[in-house]
Structure formats: C-alpha cells, structure tokens
Amino acid sequence: IWRSALRFNRRVQQQEGYIPPEEYNVDFQYCPEDFTDVGQAEVLSRVSGGELRYSPATDYICYNGAYWEESKHGAQAVAQRLTANQLEEATSTAEDAWAVLTKNGAAEILAAMSKKKAESMLTKDQTAAYIKYKKAAEYKSFALDRRGSRNITNTLKEARPMLAITPQELDADCYLLCTPEATYDLRLGMAGGRAHHPGDFMTKVTSVSPSDKGADLWQKQLDLLFGGDRDLMDYVQLVAGTACIGKVFIEQMIIAYGCGANGKSTFWNTLARVLGTYSGNVSSDALTVGNRRNIKPEMAELKGKRLVIAAELEEGTRLNTATVKQMCSTDEVYAEKSTRTPSALSPAIRWYCIPTICPRSVPSTPVPGGGSSWCRSTPGSPGAATSKTMPSTSMRTPVPPSLPG
Numbered sequence: 001i002w003r004s005a006l007r008f009n010r011r012v013q014q015q016e017g018y019i020p021p022e023e024y025n026v027d028f029q030y031c032p033e034d035f036t037d038v039g040q041a042e043v044l045s046r047v048s049g050g051e052l053r054y055s056p057a058t059d060y061i062c063y064n065g066a067y068w069e070e071s072k073h074g075a076q077a078v079a080q081r082l083t084a085n086q087l088e089e090a091t092s093t094a095e096d097a098w099a100v101l102t103k104n105g106a107a108e109i110l111a112a113m114s115k116k117k118a119e120s121m122l123t124k125d126q127t128a129a130y131i132k133y134k135k136a137a138e139y140k141s142f143a144l145d146r147r148g149s150r151n152i153t154n155t156l157k158e159a160r161p162m163l164a165i166t167p168q169e170l171d172a173d174c175y176l177l178c179t180p181e182a183t184y185d186l187r188l189g190m191a192g193g194r195a196h197h198p199g200d201f202m203t204k205v206t207s208v209s210p211s212d213k214g215a216d217l218w219q220k221q222l223d224l225l226f227g228g229d230r231d232l233m234d235y236v237q238l239v240a241g242t243a244c245i246g247k248v249f250i251e252q253m254i255i256a257y258g259c260g261a262n263g264k265s266t267f268w269n270t271l272a273r274v275l276g277t278y279s280g281n282v283s284s285d286a287l288t289v290g291n292r293r294n295i296k297p298e299m300a301e302l303k304g305k306r307l308v309i310a311a312e313l314e315e316g317t318r319l320n321t322a323t324v325k326q327m328c329s330t331d332e333v334y335a336e337k338s339t340r341t342p343s344a345l346s347p348a349i350r351w352y353c354i355p356t357i358c359p360r361s362v363p364s365t366p367v368p369g370g371g372s373s374w375c376r377s378t379p380g381s382p383g384a385a386t387s388k389t390m391p392s393t394s395m396r397t398p399v400p401p402s403l404p405g
Contacts, residue, residue, distance in 0.1 A: 027093070027132075027135070028089055028090075028093070028139065029047075029085075029089060030043055030047065030082065030085050030086045030089050031043075031086065031089070031090075031139050035138075035142045037151070037154040037155060037157075037158045038158050040082075040146055040151075040154075040155045040158070041155050041156075041158035041159035041162060042162065043082065043086075044078070044079060044082055044155055044156075044159045044162075044163075045159050045162035045163050047082065048078050048082065048163075049163060050063065050198050051063040051078060051198065052074075052075055052078045052159075052163055053068070053163050053164075053165040053201075054075075054159070054160045054163045054164055054165065055164060055165050055166060055167055055170075057167045057300075057303075058070050058167065058170070059072060060072055060074070060075035060156070060163075061165075061170075061203070062074035062075060062077075062078065063198045065196065066178065066180065066196045066202075066205055067178050067196070067202040067203055067204060067205045068170070068198070068201060068202065068203045069203065070203075075156055076152060076156070079152050079155050079156055080147070080152060082155075083143055083146045083147045083152070084147075086139070086142075086143035086146065087140065087143040087144060087147070089139075089143075090136055090137075090139040090140035090142075090143050091140055093132075093136040093139070094133060094136035094137050094139075094140055097129060097132045097133035097136050098133055100129040100132075100133075101126070101129050101130060101133055104123075104125060104126050104129060105126070106122055106126035106129060106130055109121055109122065109126070110130075165201070167303065169201055170201045170203050170303075170304065171201065171202060171203055171204065171246055171303075171304045172201065173200065173246075174245055174246035174247035175187050175245065175246070175247075176200055176202065176246075177206065177244055177278075178196070178200075178202040178204060178205045178206065179205065179206045179208070179209040179210065180205065180206070180207075180208065180209050181193075181209040182194060182195060182196065182209070183195070183196055183197070183200060183202065184210065186244060186245060190210060193210075203303075203304045204276070204277040204278045204304045204305070204306075205276050205277055205278075206274060206275055206276040206277075206278060207273055207274055207275070207276035208274060208276075221267075222236075224263070225262075225263040225266075225267055236267075239254055240271055243271065243275065243279075243306050243307040244275070244278075244306065245306065246304075246306055248328070248329070248330045251328050251329050251330065252328060253324055253327070253328050256268065268309055269309070271307060272307055272309055275306065275307050277304075278304070278305060278306045278307060279305065279306070279307040279308070279309070280301065280302055280305045280307070280308050280309075281308065281309050281310070281311070282298060282299075282302070282308055282309075282310050283298065283310070283311070284310045284311045284312065284313050284317075286298055286299075286310075286323070287310055287319055287320060287323055287324055287327070288313065288317050288318060288319055288320055289317075289318045289319070289320045290318075291320065295323075296334075299327070299333060
C-alpha cells in the first residue's frame with residue numbers, strides 16, 4: 001500500500017500545474033518570516049541565489065546572463081529590485097483584500113465605528129478577510145521602509161554568509177570557455193557548445209564566438225609574420241591553443257623578442273582581443289629583478305585570466321627567476337586585491353613577454369641575418385634558466401596597416 005501511495009504521489013507531482021505544499025500554503029512569495037535585517041537577507045538569498053554571490057576575495061559578484069562579474073552596484077540593484085517586488089506584492093494583496101472587505105460589508109463596519117468595536121462585530125468570513133488586509137498593510141509598510149539606503153546596505157551585509165562562495169569555485173572547470181553565444185567544453189570542440197548557466201560560475205568571456213569568418217585573412221597574416229615557417233607556425237598554434245585552457249600544462253613563459261615593427265605585438269594583441277576578459281596585461285617591472293613595490297594586488301587581478309602579456313623591457317633588464325617560476329608553475333599563488341582578503345589562486349595562465357631585446361636571464365642566440373627568434377624559457381633553479389630556440393624567421397617586414405589589429 002505504501003509503495004502504491006508513493007507511485008501515486010510521483011504521478012501527481014509530474015502533472016502540469018502542480019504546486020508543492022510548501023509553496024501552496026505561502027501567502028506571499030517575497031515576504032520574510034520576520035521583519036528584520038536577517039529576515040530580509042534570507043529572502044534575498046532565497047530568490048536571488050542564482051544571480052548574486054559573495055566572497056571576501058571578490059566582494060559581491062552578479063550573474064548577467066552569460067557570466068559572473070564583480071559589481072557592488074549590481075548587488076545593490078538586486079537588493080533594490082527585491083524591495084520593488086515586495087512593495088508590488090504587498091500593494092496588490094492589500095488592494096485585493098480591501099475589495100473583499102468592501103464586498104462583504106466589513107469596510108462599512110470599520111468606517112462606522114471604532115476599530116476595537118468594529119472588530120468584535122465582524123463575522124468569521126469578514127474577520128478572515130480583515131486579518132489578511134492587516135497583514136498585507138503591515139507587509140507594505142515594511143517594504144517601504146526597506147527601500148531606504150541604510151536598509152539596503154544592511155540587507156547586503158547580513159546576506160554575505162548566506163550567499164558565500166569560495167574563490168576556488170569560480171572558473172573551476174578549466175576546460176570550459178565562455179563566449180557571447182554559448183559556453184564550450186574544449187574537449188568536445190565545436191560540438192561542446194551549450195547554453196550559459198550560472199552554476200558554471202564563469203567570470204570571464206571572450207570577445208567573439210567561434211567562427212571560420214576571416215580565416216583566409218588570418219592565415220595570410222600568419223604566413224607574413226612567420227615567413228612561411230611551418231614548424232614555427234605549428235608551435236605558435238600549440239601555445240596559442242593552450243591559452244584557451246584554464247590550466248597550466250606546460251610550465252613556461254613564452255618570450256618573443258627581436259627588432260621592432262615585425263609583428264610581435266600585432267600577433268599577441270590580436271589573440272588577447274579575441275580572448276576578451278580571459279586576457280590581461282601586467283607591468284613588465286613586476287617580473288624583473290630590483291622591483292620593490294608590492295605586486296600581489298596586480299597578481300590578484302589575474303584570477304581567471306588565461307593569457308597575460310608583459311610589455312617591452314628596458315635594455316639590460318634581468319628577469320626575476322623566482323617570480324617568473326612562481327607565476328608559471330602549478331603551485332597556488334597567494335595574492336589579494338586592495339582592501340580585500342588574501343586568497344589562494346591556482347595559476348591557469350599562459351605568460352607572454354614581448355621585449356625588443358631579449359632579457360638577460362634568457363640566453364640570446366645569434367641568428368644569421370639579424371632576424372628575431374621565438375624562445376621558450378622554462379625557469380629552473382634560482383639564478384638560472386634553460387631555453388630552446390625555435391628556428392629563426394625574418395620578421396622585419398612591416399605589417400601592412402590595412403590588416404585588422
């Protein structure tokens with residue numbers, strides 16, 4: 001008999017229009033159980049958990065339909081929207097309840113005598129309608145009060161532990177790539193596209209979606225930049241592809257150096273623009289010996305980045321081997337944004353340095369004809385570095401100004 005009852009319950013739950021008991025017995029959707037800051041915060045976390053989260057390392061983050069972004073103003077807007085929904089719900093319920101009081105004659109009784117005497121003369125149905133009206137009126141007064149600036153701030157403050165999320169939960173799946181049109185599982189290629197979902201906790205997005213538009217123009221640009229060197233182009237294709245993945249598979253920093261006006265910045269900046277917020281820049285002095293400023297806030301801004309470019313270095317500058325090793329390894333990096341709580345960041349970055357002159361910590365290999373070289377530098381023990389130099393290629397030909405980027 002019990003199994004039969006369970007099967008019947010499942011069939012009823014699957015019927016269209018079914019309302020669970022916990023929802024059917026609730027008069028209001030947005031009304032808190034108690035009219036306090038904590039009660040309001042509980043409602044906010046219940047109805048807005050899919051678009052609002054908090055962590056000490058990021059403060060409030062909001063879901064915009066495609067990805068999560070840090071936004072105090074966005075969190076404030078969510079809290080304001082809740083009070084607007086509450087006010088609309090309370091006003092509508094109060095108006096409906098008063099219409100019922102008018103229809104059953106209770107409104108006339110309330111208007112003709114004192115409140116206490118009128119309440120003693122109401123019938124059972126009139127009393128039920130009157131109680132509903134008073135509850136809606138009290139709810140409306142609460143909603144109006146919650147729209148104050150101080151109460152909005154108090155609500156967000158009390159909601160922090162209820163909406164808490166750790167930084168490690170953000171961008172946790174290294175194979176997911178968020179684009180304007182869809183989120184792609186890179187292991188499945190173009191077949192891995194699916195709709196955006198807040199549960200993915202993506203905090204970055206590319207500038208464009210995957211497409212073969214402009215492929216011929218891009219291939220011509222590559223042939224021009226790399227002089228038709230297929231081995232070099234295949235290698236650059238490899239390192240560019242790893243920049244799309246949010247995990248360090250090769251602990252290296254790619255250094256592109258050579259004379260000016262040969263396409264180094266054009267190539268890497270094009271990739272950076274395509275990757276959108278997955279890419280970033282870092283001050284070149286943050287990676288060099290002799291830097292005395294705190295670079296942790298700058299490093300903290302690289303959370304979730306997959307491609308980071310350092311600008312050109314001054315001649316004679318030496319890279320800080322310890323810093324480079326830390327940034328290019330798989331070990332967690334502890335950093336904090338200004339006025340934020342320190343957090344552990346798992347490196348998922350492909351680093352690129354674009355100097356005109358090769359840094360002193362990377363041995364410069366003479367190239368016949370004075371052309372530039374592409375070096376892969378892997379930091380070794382302190383004070384030392386090893387490198388492999390790819391086949392040289394002339395990059396002296398200026399990039400035509402008509403090409404994009």
